[in-house]
Amino acid sequence: MSSLSEFIIQSLAGGLRPLLAVGVSLAAAGGILLLGRRPNLRDALLLAAAAVKFALVASMVPDVLAGRVVETAPLLLTPTLALHLRADALGLAFAALSSALWVVTAVYSITYMRTLEYGHQTGYHAAFAVCLGATMGIAFAGNLLTFFVFYELLTVATYPLVVHRRTPEAVAAGRKYLVYTLGAGQVLLVAVLWTQHLAPGGGFTAGGFLGGAAGAVAGAPGDPAAGAAASLPALRVLFTLFVVGLGAKAAIMPLHGWLPTAMIAPTPVSALLHAVAVVKAGVFGILRVTGYVFGPEAVAGIDPGQVLAWVASLTMILASLRALAEDNLKRRLAYSTVGQLSYVVLGAALGAPAAFAGAVFHITAHALMKITLFFCAGAIYAATHKENVSEFDGLGRSMPVTVGAFGLGALGITGMPFIAGFVSKWTLGTGAAAAGRPGFIVPLLLSGVLSLGYLLPVVYRAYFGRAAGDGPDGDGRPEEGGLREAPAGLVVPLVLTALAAVALGLLPDLGLNLYELAATAARSVFGGGFGLAGGGP
Amino acid sequence: MTSHLPALIVLTPLVAALVVPVLAILARVLVRPVAVLSLAASLAASLASLQRVLAEGPWSYHFGGWAPPWGIEYVIDPLSGGMAVLVSFFALLAAFYAPAYLGVLAQLxxxxxxxxxxxxxxGLLGVVVTGDVFNLFVFLEISSLAVYALVAAGGNRATVAAFRYMLIGTVGASFYLLGIGYLYAATGTLNMADLAARLPAALETRVAAVGLALIAAGLGVKVALFPLHGWLPDAYSTAPAPVVAFAAAVQTKVAAYAFFRIFYFVVGPGGPVEPLLRLVGLAAAAGIVAGSLLALAQRDFWRMLAYSSVAQLGYVVLGLSLGTRLGLYGALLHILNHALMKGCLFMVAGAVRWRTGRQDIAALTGMARKMPLSMGALFVAAVSMIGLPPTGGFFSKWYLVLGSLEAGAWGYVVVIIVSSLLSAAYFFRVIEQVYLRRAPAPESEAGRKPEEEAGREPEAKAGREQEAGREQEAGREQEPEAATAARRRPWELPWPMLVPILLLGAGVVVAGLSSGFIIREVIQFAVPVEPF
Amino acid sequence: MAPDGLIGHLNYWAIALLFLLGLYGMTVLNNLVKKLMSMNIMQVSIIMFYLNLAQKAGGTFPVLLPGELHPEAAAYVNPLPHALMLTAIVVSLATTGVALALLMRIYRRYGTLEENDILRRMAGR
Known part of the structure; x- marks a missing residue:
């Protein structure tokens, strides 16, 4: 008996935590389905699961910062198959962020769905929980098989959320989503299997495990065991396959088409999944592949790596331009996401430690800011049923808190100092300079200016636009009837995330040490130290 | 007793088959228990044999005490033992499912x-355990004859389909018989082990080449290898559900097993084998693409599943033709996985036919509310058919693609990926129908009104009212129907139908998660040490 | 030993012809009973093939007489194919039986055994 409890304690202290973090969500999904008839209990379970998961993930941060890797023993081991969960700095940074935001989103989501009286709430919350479990799995995956398993699980689990409204538009959006993600998923599968074929049983290794790759590029003899069969053209094709496979979820242009369409889903879905989980899973995958499969040297040495940097830069600018033209707020934010996530891709492709660290931290920074913006969009919709920017005139007076938070988030996206987005962009920029390619700072700045162009008018209209109380809005409700904020369950989360964005802008290591985690990840990939402002090695 | 286990695997169902018609006259109540018990006994014998074989190595059983080259030999090795377990397990499931499904017909x-x-x-178990190529023919024909008759039990169209199936199947069997005649002429023996010893000397002759080609063609018909698959869609879309579920799950797989046994254990590499296998691989690849495309074109759910079977059997044969270790792992794993998922899908299709009398895809509209558990199983099985993790289908695809890469066959990689996408297209169409289309109102269900209500919702400006309203409306619609249904029939399905469906649905995931275990414990020992 | 070539293997050519005749009939004929008969012809050709394998010129029946080994043991006709074909005949008999039963049901339902008519009636239903 005592040995059993000891075992449990040891497991909790040791390697089982990544598995538990994944399992909590999946178990919660099952529980939610069973409790469908009792909504209050169901939602309580959801909140409890979110809290437990956050605690589990947060408990791993000190271990990883101390240089330990928390890992679960590989399961189902055969020569070619192993499911393996391990928490390293990169994975933990992603996991800590998404599990923290799940707590906030759970509150928001429950309130939102209840306020707007959506149907199918049980299935919704269950699918949401599965998505979060899959995201944890992606973050903690120790090899490509595990990564792919959870990546595809995420694809499937997101589908019911996209089609949640069951309207023809939603069904069409769901189809489009599946075409993009399943198609790209199969491309990714080929890439994964090819890698498996070249280097059987290879797990993610900081600095890359396609060892022969770096050798082939540098002309030096690589590790003969791994990647010996990989020629340079083969690596080029392989890298391209990876980028295409991951790029659809990461919404790199021209693979971004599904994201704006998927905005038909309820706002919390857009907020968490399209700002945090799904799209981030794609860019996270690109970071994993560049840093832990190929290694920065190999990426720098093959042409598709260079092409990727250019594609990312172009995506930033084109998506920002496209966002300018959108009237629907959520779609505008979706294009903004497309543009902002290319920062991460650019950071992965540049091949400098600071760029990599900036990219990792930008996942956090962008998540906080974008989730704030989406929360605001949802709160506005819940309170007024308005979703087009052109209808927002005068909202600043009735919903000052929401619009204020929106303003903070918008400023963060543009890269305003003292908000989290600035930190990541600054680090990324120094990385570009250190990589000897300062030219890539230009798209960073340009995209920042453009985002000012598409986000600030929202705030401006809300505060200074003429209220359309006597406009064509035929329901006869007075628009200037004082404060009409959304319910507290919607407003509190968005205030929290906005404040978090500011706090991380001032003190990047506050709380979960996310910046330090990003830097640790970059150090492990590049095998050297670097300073925040100092740039490259 | 235990020393006769290999014989018992086959003999218990065979004896029961003879006893059951007599019992049907003398003591009707005993029919079902005897049938189920005999199948359970067979399953137990298979399991015990497999366990012993895994511990102690291949087990040769001499029928009637005659030594192998003269007498008939049964051979249990990890491959045949595993197949026997698979066959008898599905037989038991189908035996549970069938009486409830057939209802009055079963009683008559x-x-x-x-x-x-x-x-x-x-017959199928005999094919699996026998160590003699002629004996294999006899068992193959026993099983085929039985299945022709069972298909015909599906009604008038089924009878015509069964007759055609019989013609094509007999041609296949005749080709096989002719083929082993050639091998006999070349070697003077029909025992598999003996053939394996003597054939290498004769392998370069034209006699062996023709014989093997005939065997491949004959078994190709039985596996429904493209373009010899013509019998399958008609037979599978008209026959009774338990028959189809069982046949789709294991019968074609047993023919694939025979193919594997003969080409890898009896013949081995050399001579005409490699070009022949390459040809078979190309046919399989063509079948994968053609089957998927044809499945996409179907409106009838059953025909869609049948064509998808053609494609999926192509996966199995493709893996067998690759000649690489991982490819063979994939093929054998897919035999198991496809049996689980297609068995599950046909049982669900049967359940829908049982409840509504319809078998088109449109009949699935809104079934998620009426049959949530079965539809959950359908969803899991469909995901597995597409090959998404963590279901079984993904892991067989994993090995098949790795095997293709090992063989340097990039074309096959493309084929497998394209087929996955096509199956995603036709299965998500079904899933949309099940989960996203609104169920027609009860009265319109009776009147077979096309269900496009969901498509004609007004624009969703105030989406929330609609959503809420629809919820309530759907709830109200549910009630009267549920009330009458409760009087008329059990919730969702009678449990003997529901349990196999859920078991298979869960099995799809369990098989996926334990695929490493299955390969390590069984499949690893079931393939030749050095394939090619 | 018989000479090779067309003449030497005349019996096998005849069997091949029979086999192809059966196959041809099964594919081309429209009447289901005729298809079934063609199938039987094909099956018989295979039986003939096996029996021809066993036969040898001047062969004798393989019966072991009491006493020492028969002086003509080398001339015995191979009994194994004969035994196999007994089984094959049983199989083909059973197949024919099942086929006839199916045909009776088809005839009872559709009133014809011409494939075209059956297909037309099935489509018309």
Missing amino acids: REGALGSLFLLLVA
Whole structure:
């Protein structure tokens, strides 16, 4: 008996935590389905699961910062198959962020769905929980098989959320989503299997495990065991396959088409999944592949790596331009996401430690800011049923808190100092300079200016636009009837995330040490130290 | 007793098949217990044999005490033991499912149908355990004859389909018989082990080449290898659900097993084998693409599943033709996985046919509310058919693609990926129908009104009112129907139908998660040490 | 030993012809009973093939007489194919039986055994 409890304690202290973090969500999904008839209990379970998961993930941060890797023993081991969960700095940074935001989103989501009286709430919350479990799995995956398993699980689990409204538009959006993600998923599968074929049983290794790759590029003899069969053209094709496979979820242009369409889903879905989980899973995958499969040297040495940097830069600018033209707020934010996530891709492709660290931290920074913006969009919709920017005139007076938070988030996206987005962009920029390619700072700045162009008018209209109380809005409700904020369950989360964005802008290591985690990840990939402002090695 | 286990695997269902018609006259109540018990005994014998074989190595059983080259030999090795477990397990599931599904028909013809089914099972088990190529032919024909008759139990169209199936199947069997005649002429023996010893000397002759080509063609018909698959869609879309579920799950797989046994254990590499296998691989690849495309074109759910079977059997044969270790792992794993998922899908299709009398895809509209558990199983099985993790289908695809890469066959990689996408297209169409289309109102269900209500919702400006309203409306619609249904029939399905469906649905995931275990414990030992 | 070539293997050519005749009939004929008969012809050709394998010129029946080994043991006709074909005949008999039963049901339902008519009636239903 005592040995059993000891075992449990040891497991909790040791390697089982990544598995538990994944399992909590999946178990919660099952529980939610069973409790469908009792909504209050169901939602309580959801909140409890979110809290437990956050605690589990947060408990791993000190271990990883101390240089330990928390890992679960590989399961189902055969020569070619192993499911393996391990928490390293990169994975933990992603996991800590998404599990923290799940707590906030759970509150928001429950309130939102209840306020707007959506149907199918049980299935919704269950699918949401599965998505979060899959995201944890992606973050903690120790090899490509595990990564792919959870990546595809995420694809499937997101589908019911996209089609949640069951309207023809939603069904069409769901189809489009599946075409993009399943198609790209199969491309990714080929890439994964090819890698498996070249280097059987290879797990993610900081600095890359396609060892022969770096050798082939540098002309030096690589590790003969791994990647010996990989020629340079083969690596080029392989890298391209990876980028295409991951790029659809990461919404790199021209693979971004599904994201704006998927905005038909309820706002919390857009907020968490399209700002945090799904799209981030794609860019996270690109970071994993560049840093832990190929290694920065190999990426720098093959042409598709260079092409990727250019594609990312172009995506930033084109998506920002496209966002300018959108009237629907959520779609505008979706294009903004497309543009902002290319920062991460650019950071992965540049091949400098600071760029990599900036990219990792930008996942956090962008998540906080974008989730704030989406929360605001949802709160506005819940309170007024308005979703087009052109209808927002005068909202600043009735919903000052929401619009204020929106303003903070918008400023963060543009890269305003003292908000989290600035930190990541600054680090990324120094990385570009250190990589000897300062030219890539230009798209960073340009995209920042453009985002000012598409986000600030929202705030401006809300505060200074003429209220359309006597406009064509035929329901006869007075628009200037004082404060009409959304319910507290919607407003509190968005205030929290906005404040978090500011706090991380001032003190990047506050709380979960996310910046330090990003830097640790970059150090492990590049095998050297670097300073925040100092740039490259 | 335990020393006769290999014989018992086949003999228990065979004897039961003879007893059951008599019992149907003398003591009707005993028919079902006897049938189920005999299948359970067969499963137990298979499991015990497999366990012993895994511990102690291949087990040769000499029938009637005659030594192998003269007498008939049964051979249990990890491959045949595993197949025997698979066959007898599905037989048991189908035996549970069938009486509830067939209803009145089962009561009228319990003896005949039960006896035929037991014969089918005995035949398939015989194919699996025998160590003699002629004996294999006899068992193959026993199972085929039984299945022709069982298909015909599906009604008038099914009878025509069964007759055509019989013609094509007999041609296949004749090709096979002719083929082993050539091998016999070349070597003077029909025992597999003996053939394996003597054939290498004769492998370069034209006699062996023709014989092997004939065998490949004959078994190709039985596996429904493209373009010899013509019998399958008609037979599978008209026959009774338990028959189809069982046949789709294991019968074609047993033919694939025979193919594997003969080409890898009896013949081995050399001579005409490699070009022949390459040809078979190309046919399989063509079948994968053609089957998927044809499945996409179907409106009938059953025909869609049938064509998807053609494609999926192509996966199995493709893996067998690769000649690489991982490819063979993939093929054998897919035999198991496809049996689980297609068995599950056909049982769900049967359940829908049982409740609504319809078998088109449109009949699935809104079923998620009426049959949530079965539809959950359908969803899991469909995901597995597409090959998404963590279901079984993904892991067989994993090995098949790795095997293709090992063989340097990039074309096959493309084929497998394209087919996955096509199956995603046709299965998500079904899933949309099940989960996203609104169920037609009860009265319109009776009147077979096309269900496009969901498509004509007004624009969703105030989406929330609609959503809420629809919820309530759907709830109200549910009530009267549920009330009458409760009087008329059990919730969702009678449990003997529901349990196999759920078991298979869960099995799809369990098989996926334990695929490493299955390969390590069984499949690893079931493939030749040095394939090619 | 018989000479090779067309003449030497005349019996096998005849069997091949029979086999192809059966196959041709099964594919081309429209009447289901005729298809079935063609199938039987094909099956018989295979039986003939096996029996021809066993036969040898001047062969004798393989019966072991009491006493020492028969002086003509080398001339015995191979009994194994005969035994196999007994089984094959049983199989083909059973197949024919099942086929006839199916045909009776088809005839009872559709009133014809011409494939075209059956297909037309099935489509018309």
